[in-house]
Structure formats: C-alpha cells, structure tokens
Amino acid sequence: MTLWSLAAAAAAQPFDVETATRLYLETLQGPARARSDAYFEGGYWLILWNGLVGALVNYLLLRTRWSAAWARWAERRTRRRALQTMLYAIPFVLVTALLSLPWTIYVDYVREAKYGLMNQSFAGWGGEQAIALLVSLVTTALILAAVMAVIRRAPRTWWLWGSAVMMGFAAVGLLVTPVFVAPLFNHYTPMAEGPLREQILAMAHANRIPADNVYVVDASRQSKRISANVSGIGPTIRISLNDNLLNRTPPQDVKAVMGHEMGHYVLGHIPVLILEFGAGTLVLLFILSRAVPRILARSGARWGIEGPADVAAVPLYAALVALLIIPATPLLNSMTRIEEAQADRFGLDAAREPDGFADVAMRLSEYRKIAPTPLEELLFFDHPSGRTRVRGAMAWKARHLAELPPGQRTMVRPAPVTP
Template sequence: MMIDILATAASVGFDPDLATRAYLDSLTGPARARSDAYFEGGYWLLLWGMLVSLASAWTMLRSGWSASWSRWAQRVTRRRWLQPALYALPFVLVSSLIVLPWTIYTDWYREKQYGLMNLGFGGWVGEQVTGLGVTLVVTAIALVIIFAVIRATPRSWWLWASATMALFLAFGALITPVFISPLFNTYEAMPEGRLRDQIIGMAKANGVPAENVYVFDQSKQHDRISANVSGLGPTIRISLNDNLLRRATPAEVKAVMGHELGHYVLGHIWILIGCVSLIFLGGFLLLWWLTPRILARWGERWGVHVPSDPAVMPLFTAVLAVYVVLATPAVNTLVRTEESAADRFGLDAAREPDAFASTAMKLSEYRKIEPGVLEEAIFFDHPSGRTRVRAAMRWKAEHLAELPAAQRAVMRPAPATVASPMR
C-alpha cells in the first residue's frame, strides 16, 4: 500500500484521532461496500450453519442411520473401546455429504464471489478430501477417548472429558506445525536477508526459541496476508505466508511478526487451551444433563438408548451446534482480548505504528472496518480495523519523540482496494 506523506509532525501537535480518520477514510466506495457486505453476511452464516447442522443431525437420527452404524461397529469387533472409532467412519463421511452443498457455498462459491479464493473448484475439492482424511482420524481418536470416559465415569464424565480434551488440544498444538499444516502448504526456509535477520532478532530479543523463519505458499489458496508462531516445545516455528512478503512492505512485515511473537511471549496458546477447555466443560455439562432427558422421550424412536452408545453423536452435535452459537460472543471476546494484547506487544516490539495501521487497512478486504460497538463485541474475534488503527496512532502519539524522524510524519494510505473484484 503506497504511503503519502501529508505533513511533518513536531513532537507535539500529532492528533491520533485525526490520523486514525485519515486511514479509515482511505477505504471508500465499492471497496468498503464489498468489505461490509462480505463480513455482515457472515453474521447470517452463523445462524444458517447452525440450522444446517441441526438438519443433518435430525436426518441421521430420524432415519435410524446412526443406530445402524453403531450396531455395525458392534458386529465388526467385540472390543468396546474400538467401536466408537469404527462408528466415526460412516458418521463423518455421511454427515460431510449431507452438508456438502452448504460447505461448497460457504467455503468456495461465496469466497470466489467476493474475490477471496484463488483455488479452482477441483483444487478446492482436493483440499477438502485431505481435510476429510484428517477429520476422520481426529474424530475416531476423540470418540474413543470420550466414550471411554463416559463408560468409566457416567456421573461425572463431563468433568473428565473436559480434562481429557485439554490434553487433546495441547497435543494437537504440538503436532499441527509438523504433521498437519504441511498437508496443505509447502513450508520453506525464508531466504537470508535483512528482513529475515530482523525477524529472528525480534524473536531472540523476546525469548522466542526459533532459529529459523518459514514461508508457506498460501497464495495458491487466497491473497490474504498471514503469519503465526505455532507449535509447542520442540515444534515451535515462526511462519509467514508468501502473500505477506509479496503484498507488504518490510516495515509491515515487521509489524505483523511483532504481533505474532506477542502471542507466544504472552503465553496465549496456553491461555487459549485453558479457556477452550472451560468452554468444552460447559458444553459437556450441558450434554450430560440434557442427553438422558432427550433420549427418554425420543431415544426409542431413534434406536438410541444411553449416552454411552456412539449412536448418540448426532444428538451431541446438535446440542453443541446451538451451544456454540450462543457462546459465540464469549468466545469472540476471549480471542479478541488476546489479539488486542498481541497488538500492544507488537507495537512495542516492532515500533512501526504506521506500518501496523496500514496492515490493518489491508485486512479490511474481508473484515468490516468500522462496526458498531455492540456489533464488534458480538461478531468480531479480532479487533476491528478502526480499533487497531486507533491503537496504533495513540501508540505513535505516546512515543513520537522516540521515533526516527522519518516515522514522525502524519501518514495516510492511498485508497484501499481489495485483491480482486467481486464476481
């Protein structure tokens, strides 16, 4: 994004609110309308996605399919602990097929319509098949664990299942950078150079134990800029996508990487695992209380009689679908709070407030830039562009005298554009 210098600010007189307005006003006309329409449409996708999940669950229960899959697993093996894994195979495959039209619309057609998808339909299907394979394995393992806990502790399984899921989440965070992410993208060491040295320098200065920086080819999927510090212990790695290198200035790359390093330094992965485990706790408690009551009324019709039967899974997914939608404001607030803390850390680490603000404007391609206060609180899992630009300009005002002369200017980006026109 080209930066126009409007005026040179002295150590006093810099107005962060005016500077914020200058950035926000650079997104106008069709670009802003397209961004708002895309993001606001996502509000309805939450509701419709829940209804699609409920319809899928009802179909599997009412038709008797779920009960027949459980009986099939029992015929295949007498090992009760293995039966949920076998049940997972038809459950995942059939439920994925039921919702496939909805998935095609939300994940491919709509993204293509707004110019946010680079994959053709065939390429997208290929990635979906890979993702389906991962889902089959993960679901099979998870169901073995959860139903073993249900059988062993029928009165308190909600508590022990939540603790088990916390361990499962931590294990997932450990292996994802090494075994899952490379299934979808190619990771290569970032070429040596000044920018790579600056990123590693920031990492070392903040105690991030990473000796290399990886670049992954996400441009084959879309043009969104992205980076992360992922993994746990020996699998920790710093990664950024090729879009960030292609579309951002060196200062903007530093601003983004400062934010991502903040997630690691502030321990957000552990906080997130803990909080998600508490969310699981609420969901499992709801299932523990509600499932026997629902089965007492409709279980005979469905061929499902006890919560320890894997055939209950469609009912579990239906209850959790409603629970997740109702919990969305709380979950979004949790994530948004962590993102805001990482923003502050990144500003201190990279000391590139205008680069941070211009990057926030780039993200307006798919995030509404100026939502209402309540709208942001409910639907945004990251701070809005307005919130981020304002934070950057206030940081700049507080540290103006410390910045190099070249950074003391009042900046305004050129009019923002999206990656490609809506089709």
C-alpha cells in the same frame, strides 16, 4: 483535495491521533468498503446458519436411524468398545460431510470466490477438502473413542473427565499440527536470507522465542489473505508468514505483523487458549450430560439408541453442540478479541512500526468491516476492528513520537497502499 494532499498538509501540523486515524480509514472507500462490509456482515448470519445446518444434518442421522444402524454394524464387527466407536466414526464422518457438502461448497468456495478472496480452482479446493476429510476421520475416531469410554466408565461425572480429555487432545493438536498437518495443505520453505529475515529473528531472540528459522507458506495459491503465526509447543515451535504478507506488504508491515504474532507466544496465549478451551468444554459437556439423558428418555427408543453411552447417540451430542455454539459465539469472540488486543500492544512495542501496523489493519479490512458499531464489535468480532487497531497504533505513535526516526513522525506514512 486528494487524500495524499491531505496527508501532506497534515504532516506539517502537530501530530493528532484522530486526524491520523481518519487519514488511514479514508484509504478504504467506495465499492471496496461496501464489498468489505457486505462480506463481513454476511458472516453474522453464517453463525446462525452453520449451527442450524449442523443440527439438521445430525438430526437426520437420528431420525432415519442410520446412526443406530452404524452402531449395531460396528458391534457385530468387534467386541472391543473402543474399536466399535472407531468403526462407527467412519460412516458418521463420511455421511455427515456428504450431507453438509452443498452448504460447505457455498460457504467455503462460492462465497469466497464471489468476494474475490479465492485463488483456487474448484478442483484444487475439492482436493484439499478430501485431505481434510481424511484428517477428520482419524481425529474424530480417536476423540470419540476416548470420550465415549469416559461416558461409559463415569456416567455421572463424565463431563468433568471428558473436558480433561479434550484439553489433552487440544494440546496434542497444537503440538503436532505445525509439523504433520499443516504441510498437507501448504509448502513451508525457509525464508531467503536478508535484512528482513534477520530483523524478524532478532525480534524473536530479544523476546526469548526459541526459533532459528523463519518459514514462508505458499498461501497465495489458496487466497489473497495475509497471515503469519508462531505455532507449536516446545520442539515444534515455528515462526511462519505467508507469501501474501511477504509479497503484498512492505517490510515495516511484515515486522508489525510478526511482532503481534510473537506477542501471542510471549504472553502465554497458547496455554491460555488450552485452559479457555477446557473451561468452555467443561460447561458444554455439563449441559450435554443433563440434556442428553432427558431427550433420550423421550425419543431414544424411536431412534434406536440404548442410552447416553451408546455410540449411536453421537449425532445427538453433535446437534446440541452445534446449537449451543450459536449463543456462545459472542463470549468466545470477546475472549479471543481481548487476547488479540494484548498481542497488538505487545507487537507495537516489539516492532515499533505503528504505521506498518495501521497499514496491515487496513489491508485486513478487505474482508473485515472497518468501522462497526460498538455492539457489532462486541458480538461479532474475534479481533479488534480495523478502526480500533488503527487508532491504537496512532495513539502508540503519539506517545513515542520523539523516539521514532524523523521520517516516521508525520501524520501518516506517505507510501501508498497497493492492492
């Protein structure tokens, strides 16, 4: 019996959450499921290797005394400490990117292409990497100048004030990125007039989201991933969906995704994200404030570093951050996953498209493992797994079955999922 004949048979039976969930999960089988599992499971190891590569690259800058040479070079160019730090940031960012380039090419291009998720040529991808590098030069110079100034002025409590500074940068980043940074990589065009656009805006207005337009992002030139967001703060709030979502999924799915993304805004996840970032940064900087002086007491002279406030110590701070992120990842994932689950529930109530939401969960499982063990989901998933999301959508459908139109009360919506 085929999957769709099973679905037809199930439609005649009382709605059952577990049966409906199973019917959706069975749409991802064979090589497609094996490829999805392999891609996502490989990402578990990337958490470790990303941290180790980052630490190794920064250690090389210390061991070779390149970092010390750049710091002394910057000191000879100007007496202003902030400008010295900004000048130091130029070789630091460029050389770090160059040393990391082979690993970056493998992770962000070769691996993505291997699993069929990359739509760009290597030249196109490289061009965007160059743009990202220029953005990194500016942001790194500003952040380093601010943080090093705090370290110099408050050597005992800099970790406290430094976390406040980083929260400020995070807030500014959320404010300016939609308007000034994102358009460097993609074109944003107003969504064409039509019923779907009006339904999205109606959902936004019903939930007091101050947006009067919906933008479409040409993400298909980079990958096949579907995505959307409600980004920005205050005057820069923008509702966006990428063209993959618009072209690869039916309207029900688009509405389900937009309901989820609006949930992040309505539930206050943007300010929560800033507060969580601040709390995490506070802990991280406190550890660094204790570890860096001890390490420099043993090795600082050998590396040519004068103390924790010397900008030449930046690679040491960066190496420790790279290593600390490894054990912190499960906690960070869990914090994000909780918020994503909250947005899932909001989106189901807002869009009232449980089958659309389940469809999207299956499409995302092209590159997210659909049915992890509970331990895998706890440690490695920053979103609920596809199985968790489909079951949640079907449970919502069961509770609201009498409220749905007759055509949506079947065990599974019969429209096939197209690749």
